Amino acid sequence: MIRIDTVTKRYPDGTVAVDRLSLEIPDRSITVLVGPSGCGKTTTLRMINRMVEPSEGSILLDGVDIREQPVNSLRRSMGYVIQNAGLFQHRTIVDNIATVPRLLGWGRQKSRARAVELMERVGLDSALAKRYPYQLSGGQQQRVGVARALAADPPVLLMDEPFSAVDPVVRKGLQDELLRLQEELGKTIVFVTHDIDEAIKLGTTVAVLRAGGRLAQYAPPAELLTAPADAFVEDFLGTDRGIRRLSFFGTAGLELKTSPIVAVDATAEEAAARPGGDVHYLLVTDRDGRPLGWSEPAALTAGAVDAGRLLPHGRPFEYGVESLRAALDCAVLSPTGWAVAVDGTGRAVGVVSQQTIGEAIRTAHAEGRRTEAGADARTGDDAGSAAGTDAKVAG
Ligand SMILES: Nc1ncnc2c1ncn2[C@@H]1O[C@H](COP(=O)(O)OP(=O)(O)O)[C@@H](O)[C@H]1O
Ligand SMILES: [Mg+2]
Numbered sequence: 001m002i003r004i005d006t007v008t009k010r011y012p013d014g015t016v017a018v019d020r021l022s023l024e025i026p027d028r029s030i031t032v033l034v035g036p037s038g039c040g041k042t043t044t045l046r047m048i049n050r051m052v053e054p055s056e057g058s059i060l061l062d063g064v065d066i067r068e069q070p071v072n073s074l075r076r077s078m079g080y081v082i083q084n085a086g087l088f089q090h091r092t093i094v095d096n097i098a099t100v101p102r103l104l105g106w107g108r109q110k111s112r113a114r115a116v117e118l119m120e121r122v123g124l125d126s127a128l129a130k131r132y133p134y135q136l137s138g139g140q141q142q143r144v145g146v147a148r149a150l151a152a153d154p155p156v157l158l159m160d161e162p163f164s165a166v167d168p169v170v171r172k173g174l175q176d177e178l179l180r181l182q183e184e185l186g187k188t189i190v191f192v193t194h195d196i197d198e199a200i201k202l203g204t205t206v207a208v209l210r211a212g213g214r215l216a217q218y219a220p221p222a223e224l225l226t227a228p229a230d231a232f233v234e235d236f237l238g239t240d241r242g243i244r245r246l247s248f249f250g251t252a253g254l255e256l257k258t259s260p261i262v263a264v265d266a267t268a269e270e271a272a273a274r275p276g277g278d279v280h281y282l283l284v285t286d287r288d289g290r291p292l293g294w295s296e297p298a299a300l301t302a303g304a305v306d307a308g309r310l311l312p313h314g315r316p317f318e319y320g321v322e323s324l325r326a327a328l329d330c331a332v333l334s335p336t337g338w339a340v341a342v343d344g345t346g347r348a349v350g351v352v353s354q355q356t357i358g359e360a361i362r363t364a365h366a367e368g369r370r371t372e373a374g375a376d377a378r379t380g381d382d383a384g385s386a387a388g389t390d391a392k393v394a395g
Contacts, residue, residue, distance in 0.1 A: 001027055002048060002156070002188065007057035009043050009213070017043040018213035020057070027155075028186040030178075032203035034193050035236075040213030041192040045158050048190060049078045076100070078156040079149030079187075083164050085141040087133040093119070093144055094129040100152040111151075118147040121184075123177055139170035143177070150185070157189045164193065175201055196236055200225070200244065208233050222248040246325035249364040251317065254327060254357065256341050256350025261285060262300065264292060271300035278353065281336045284310055289347035291316060294336050316340035319349050324364065328357050 002025040009018040018040040025031045033041045046052040047059060050071050059066050066074055087096050097115035119126050122143040133141055142162060149157055163174045175198065193199055199206045200221040208216040210232055217229040225245035228234040260279045262271050264286055274282055274297060281294040293310025314334045317326040319341040330339035331354040338351045
């Protein structure tokens with residue numbers, strides 16, 4: 001574990017970049033430092049690998065003050081990734097990635113083999129190995145930066161706005177890739193960003209910093225969204241935090257209705273036997289149970305289904321896998337106001353109304369509040385998991 005203990009950094013010109021910061025950074029998780037430009041994120045990260053020395057306070061790695069460790073071995077235990085990757089422009093991709101193994105005296109052959117292995121790990125075609133950085137896209141260069149930082153298999157990864165310079169689509173891909181890599185590798189990652197959405201997506205725990213390098217809040221993302229510590233954090237989170245928070249609630253408990261589902265080859269009598277009630281539409285599926293569209297009951301009982309006349313069912317959500325946010329989105333976009341739930345193979349398992357989703361949201365919020373009331377806010381207990389989700393689910 002990395003422990004930052006009451007650390008202050010005052011630069012020679014008097015600028016206080018970090019002000020009495022204390023953080024416990026747990027092993028094998030992603031801790032995100034987020035805040036506006038100039039709030040001391042980079043300074044904090046660089047104090048962890050001693051590129052910057054604190055003016056006051058101390059930083060402990062597994063209980064030992066980092067000042068008591070040789071700086072070379074400290075840095076070797078911490079991969080470092082920066083914006084624009086910071087690659088050596090005159091070296092090929094494979095040689096860039098092999099930089100640290102070569103410094104460690106691994107030998108050319110072994111270093112290159114490791115580099116090629118890592119290219120695959122981070123989703124790069126090994127055909128790019130002999131290219132130079134300028135021959136790669138921004139997203140590919142960033143992947144090389146991550147591969148290079150991982151080359152000597154350090155337990156810690158320090159990442160300073162690594163994805164800030166690439167376009168939103170590439171950025172999403174890099175974020176997903178990092179989460180996948182982290183599942184495989186289990187590094188202790190300290191990730192700096194000024195983008196709160198990125199912080200919420202990637203962070204196990206998020207430290208929000210404000211101008212002057214002061215800590216505003218340190219909490220798991222779901223807790224930040226539920227209970228921002230003050231007006232600054234609330235403002236920083238943006239206006240739709242209620243909707244975003246729904247990403248942390250699962251759909252496994254949603255009550256689905258199956259009676260409105262009819263197969264396209266159902267007889268008119270079967271269709272007529274479907275209950276009315278609050279369901280004014282039937283979901284027509286193909287013979288395998290995959291949704292085709294919505295129909296008014298009367299249109300079905302009149303005879304054969306005209307697939308061309310069905311109302312579109314929109315994007316369904318995967319039941320129990322996707323979040324309440326996804327389910328709500330499906331219902332809001334559905335022409336009938338009902339969302340279609342499917343299993344992993346795309347077969348319809350039920351339909352659910354906006355109203356039922358609304359009830360589930362209220363229940364989840366109430367459970368979340370109850371749990372928070374009984375929990376110590378600083379223990380790092382994930383309010384999201386306590387509120388009935390096993391893991392963060394993609395919105
Ligand atoms: N070497 C330096 N000398 C003087 N002031 C610095 C130096 N590096 C950063 N600062 C100042 O310290 C503050 C925090 O900087 P930094 O850690 O880079 O913030 P962030 O990464 O959050 O944008 C800023 O006001 C910045 O201008
Ligand atoms: Mg910075």
